[in-house]
Amino acid sequence: MLKFTRYNDYEKFQTDVLPFLEKHEAENNLPIGVLNSLTEESTIYLMATISKGEEIVIVLLQTHPKQIILSKPPKMADDDIAEIAELIKEQVEDIPGLIGQRDFTEKVVKMINNPHFSVHMNQRLYILTSIKKVADHNGELRLVKMQDLSVIKQWLYLFCEEIGEKISQEESEEKAIELIQRARLYAWVNEDKLVTMASVSRPTKNNICISYVFTPIENRKKGFASNCVSALSQLMLDKGYKTTSLYTDLDNPTSNKIYMEIGYEPIMDSILYRK
Structure with missing residues (x-):
């Protein structure tokens, strides 16, 4: 019972x-x-x-x-x-x-x-304990600052639109300000220009999750996202977390391949049903 x-x-x-x-x-x-x-x-x-x-x-x-x-x-x-x-x-x-x-x-x-009920999101959860593919030298990782707000709020808006979680421009600005103020948001910078972003969230005793990975269309297929996630994952390991984790869309084989090349290994499939 x-x-x-x-x-x-x-x-x-x-x-x-x-x-x-x-x-x-x-x-x-x-x-x-x-x-x-x-x-x-x-x-x-x-x-x-x-x-x-x-x-x-x-x-x-x-x-x-x-x-x-x-x-x-x-x-x-x-x-x-x-x-x-x-x-x-x-x-x-x-x-x-x-x-x-x-x-x-x-x-x-x-x-x-x-x-x-219908399937809203079909995901795979990955975990990383060590980096296999380190970031190369086509840029550097840095913490996003309030001076980056105009770019980041638009990226957050587009990210949410892409994953089917649409928000308003006002909500995207509020979220961007929150992430920046909490020092949770990072960007890959190439030639002094932000080209990709990624955030850290949900810290636990041993793990922290990488999320909000987004590259605008004009910057894609240049290795920026891979470098950003690799460098951010390594930074979190250096900060003392034993593992980092992230969720991927199973319908996007490219991102799954990229993350596995970095060193992420699948541990669980996850599904979201909504009305």
Whole structure:
């Protein structure tokens, strides 16, 4: 018999679920990173666990209006997955979407049997422990500064448009300012010009995620993105992280190939369903 437990206190939730999530730190970098960033002012739609006896088997966390994060699942029988799907269906009044390990999430969505769900993003999670392909000398990595805002806010707008997460120009400027102020955003600079950007996010005890990798069309196919990600990954390792991780779009074989050449190795496929 599985049990669904809903939380209202994020500090209690964090205390209860972090030890479980950190058993698979890289695979759970999304829920851990989101969880570590929560404050009393954060918008939190759902915090819950599904347990078998005294053991947590799934953590559910929703801070995004369109999706609930599912933690990496343990190996389990289809009967247990069916029970998990039924519990989610019963306990969550309106399921906007689900993101998690692909095979498990596909089964849960199929068992929930909502005809409005469709695949929004099909991704692969990679992890890196050491660099295989170092950045060459066609530029250098540097921290993005507020003086770069006019370029970066437009790149963020275009990046979100490309991945199907459209935002307004105002939202892209707000996000750019936030990333710059938090010293999370880096750029590859060639001949004194910004040509590619990448960000770091969701730091955990041993891992940090590379995200917002974007190169404008006119700068593509010149090796800039590869150099930027390689140099930024090495910088994070130098700062003391044991690993870096990133998500790729499985429908983009070029980016998957580039990241594997740098030294990233696949550890989990992830899928996002939304209505």
